[in-house]
Amino acid sequence: MSKAERTRQFIIEQSAPIFNTKGLAATAMSDVMEVTKMAKGGLYGHFESKEALSHAVVDYNLSKLISKVGQAVGGAHTAKDKLFAFLDVFATPMQFPVEGGCPMLNFGTEADDTNPMIKKKVRETILSAQKRIVGIIEAGIASGELKASFDARTFSIKVMTMVEGGTLIGRVLETNSQMKVIVDMLKKEIEEEIT
Template identity: 75%
Template structure:
């Protein structure tokens, strides 16, 4: 990675939490200048516009989230353990695994009526996450861990909906207690599907 690429990556990594906390519209280039200690001209030497930086930051935050999920899933052996590890990762919305909260929730809510490109990225990520959850279940069925009639698609949709809704509620209330109830409910449902 050359110096220009390293500087570009530095700008993205430093400003990603700011965008995730303040939002795409509310984050100003002066915020980015403050966090990176770079002049405006230096920033625009790496990004054509704030929108260009915004797209890079959304990609970075989403990639960071996917990476954290991949790490916990890779550390588990059985399908049950993989699902539990994923649920545990999201069980504390107040201490969300990505600084500033869930980028899918934050950027999705902000862009649903204003930015079709970012909305599409968030949509694809949600659908990808649902597919990943469903595939873990299907793998568990194939290996004889889960009952053959475990509805992988419905469970995946339910899980993502609970994670996103529970994250919003937990962060607004400043409490992890309601999400813990939801995660325990999902874990119980997984246990009931074991052979």
């Protein structure tokens, strides 16, 4: 990695939590200058605009979440354990594994009517997560671990909708307790699908 690439990555990593916490519109380049200790000219030498930096930060935060999910699921062996691991990543909205909360929720809510490119990135991440859940369930059905009647697509939609809603409610109410109810309910449903 060249010095310029390292500096660019530093800017993204340092500003990612700010964008994820304050939002795309509310984060100012002065916020980025403060956290990176760089002058405005230095920042614009690496990103032509705040929008360009925003896109890089959204990619970074989404990839960080995808990586956390991948690590958790990758460490599990059975379909049940993989699904449980997936849910556990989202189980504590107040201690979310990406600083500032869930980037799918944060950026998706802000960009749904204002930024088609970021909306597309978030949509692709949600659909990819649903596809991952479907794949785990289908593999579990194929191995005989899960019932053939387990509706993978419906369950994947339910998981994503409930964990994202639970994340919002947990962060607004400043508690993990309601997400615990959701995760426990989804885990119980998985248990009922085991052969």
